[in-house]
Amino acid sequence: xxxxxxxxxxxxxxxxxxxxxxxxxxxxxxxxxxxxxxxxxxxxxxxxxxxxxxxxxxxxxxxxxxxxxxxxxxxxxxxxxxxxxxxxxxxxxxxxxxxxxxxx
Amino acid sequence: xxxxxxxxxxxxxxxxxxxxxxxxxxxxxxxxxxxxxxxxxxxxxxxxxxxxxxxxxxxxxxxxxxxxxxxxxxxxxxxxxxxxxxxxxxxxxxxxxxxxxxxxxxxxxxxxxxxxxxxxxxxxxxxxxxxxxxxxxxxxxxxxxxxxxxxxxxxxxxxxxxxxxxxxxxxxxxxxxxxxxxxxxxxxxxxxxxxxxxxxxxxxxxxxxxxxxxxxxxxxxxxxxxxxxxxxxxxxxxxxxxxxxxxxxxxxxxxxxxxxxxxxxxxxxxxxxxxxxxxxxxxxxxxxxxxxxxxxxxxxxxxxxxxxxxxxxxxxxxxxxxxxxxxxxxxxxxxxxxxxxxxxxxxxxxxxxxxxxxxxxxxx
Numbered sequence: 001x002x003x004x005x006x007x008x009x010x011x012x013x014x015x016x017x018x019x020x021x022x023x024x025x026x027x028x029x030x031x032x033x034x035x036x037x038x039x040x041x042x043x044x045x046x047x048x049x050x051x052x053x054x055x056x057x058x059x060x061x062x063x064x065x066x067x068x069x070x071x072x073x074x075x076x077x078x079x080x081x082x083x084x085x086x087x088x089x090x091x092x093x094x095x096x097x098x099x100x101x102x103x104x
Numbered sequence: 105x106x107x108x109x110x111x112x113x114x115x116x117x118x119x120x121x122x123x124x125x126x127x128x129x130x131x132x133x134x135x136x137x138x139x140x141x142x143x144x145x146x147x148x149x150x151x152x153x154x155x156x157x158x159x160x161x162x163x164x165x166x167x168x169x170x171x172x173x174x175x176x177x178x179x180x181x182x183x184x185x186x187x188x189x190x191x192x193x194x195x196x197x198x199x200x201x202x203x204x205x206x207x208x209x210x211x212x213x214x215x216x217x218x219x220x221x222x223x224x225x226x227x228x229x230x231x232x233x234x235x236x237x238x239x240x241x242x243x244x245x246x247x248x249x250x251x252x253x254x255x256x257x258x259x260x261x262x263x264x265x266x267x268x269x270x271x272x273x274x275x276x277x278x279x280x281x282x283x284x285x286x287x288x289x290x291x292x293x294x295x296x297x298x299x300x301x302x303x304x305x306x307x308x309x310x311x312x313x314x315x316x317x318x319x320x321x322x323x324x325x326x327x328x329x330x331x332x333x334x335x336x337x338x339x340x341x342x343x344x345x346x347x348x349x350x351x352x353x354x355x356x357x358x359x360x361x362x363x364x365x366x367x368x369x370x371x372x373x374x375x376x377x378x379x380x381x382x383x384x385x386x387x388x389x390x391x392x393x394x395x396x397x398x399x400x401x402x403x404x405x406x407x408x409x410x411x412x413x414x415x416x417x418x419x420x421x422x423x424x425x426x427x428x429x430x431x432x433x434x435x436x437x438x439x440x441x442x443x444x445x446x447x448x449x450x451x452x453x454x455x456x457x458x459x460x461x462x463x464x465x466x467x468x
Contacts, residue, residue, distance in 0.1 A: 054184075057184055061196070062187050065195070067165055099163040100163065
């Protein structure tokens with residue numbers, strides 16, 4: 001399944017200026033989504049790590065944790081309010097990477 | 105000969121460059137706007153200078169970059185050059201130190217990071233490996249973070265015996281290796297810890313802020329502790345208190361003169377509680393006798409209402425003779441001297457808080 005990922009302005013230089021990137025995602029258990037494994041936010045980010053590792057490591061650290069001041073949305077919903085990285089992705093869903101309001 | 109001064113701030117990297125014998129410096133930047141640049145390195149061992157920066161974005165985490173064109177462009181490896189390996193149960197919070205390896209091994213680069221760990225690159229900084237001997241040290245679970253975090257902030261490579269390494273961690277203290285990093289031992293004998301009750305001397309746990317190596321005697325080291333200034337004459341094996349500077353024990357940086365043995369510089373601050381230059385006077389102190397006595401250097405430095413703070417990597421030398429000395433403050437000023445510290449001038453101000461300064465001649 002192809003999933004579109006929206007890239008924030010600050011990170012677009014890592015993907016040649018693209019506003020979005022499409023990634024081919026396989027299921028969480030490593031088999032194709034067509035076989036029945038759920039595609040999740042985590043598996044989308046796993047795929048992103050293969051295609052665009054410098055972008056993905058801005059979102060998650062070495063332990064696979066979403067960085068504290070980064071939000072990931074599925075559609076209009078923050079995955080922190082859903083099931084986090086286990087949030088399922090349905091065909092047609094878009095994933096957005098958005099910097100949280102923070103800093104000084 | 106051009107001289108380059110890299111100024112890392114909490115809002116990006118700035119560069120000061122002089123092409124006329126250090127008389128005039130031109131400011132450029134910021135690069136990586138918004139990122140905290142705690143570590144830079146100007147590696148002059150190869151055929152052309154290579155620059156490294158270690159920065160961290162509040163949002164996007166840490167990143168290591170390199171430049172082979174004196175900062176005109178920067179590159180980041182597609183695969184993270186510097187990251188904790190699987191199984192270490194750690195993630196990189198901040199790069200605190202980037203240090204060129206031995207002169208005759210130009211591909212060796214060391215990185216000190218938070219959480220406290222040492223990494224080594226053998227390919228010119230394209231990839232780093234965790235130095236397991238230190239990471240697996242039995243003391244590590246007992247290391248406590250200082251105010252800046254549990255950071256490995258100092259890496260000194262012995263100039264003639266490169267298998268001898270010294271690192272310092274806040275707040276674990278000094279550790280030495282004689283075998284290129286395979287094994288490590290705490291080496292803090294003599295460094296008192298006034299912040300612990302009834303235990304003036306402990307094997308480790310010292311809050312060492314910075315260590316510098318004497319230019320002429322590689323066994324001599326100068327150390328700024330959280331409370332006290334020390335010298336070692338045996339390569340860091342033991343430490344002796346240096347003559348106090350008017351009772352001021354607190355400070356962050358220490359810099360050794362690049363060519364004159366016995367000469368070193370400190371920038372002491374008033375008390376652990378205040379941590380600003382005392383009496384509103386910004387003063388660099390110099391010893392020319394290995395810490396037996398100190399003289400204040402004030403010419404050109406503000407001596408009234410100057411309540412500034414200089415952090416551990418905010419003071420450096422450019423390695424030339426006479427020495428260029430440069431320091432940056434948390435209030436965004438950069439001062440420089442090109443006469444061994446005799447006189448100073450303001451090179452830049454109104455910058456974001458300065459957290460790291462490095463300088464070197466970089467050719468033309």
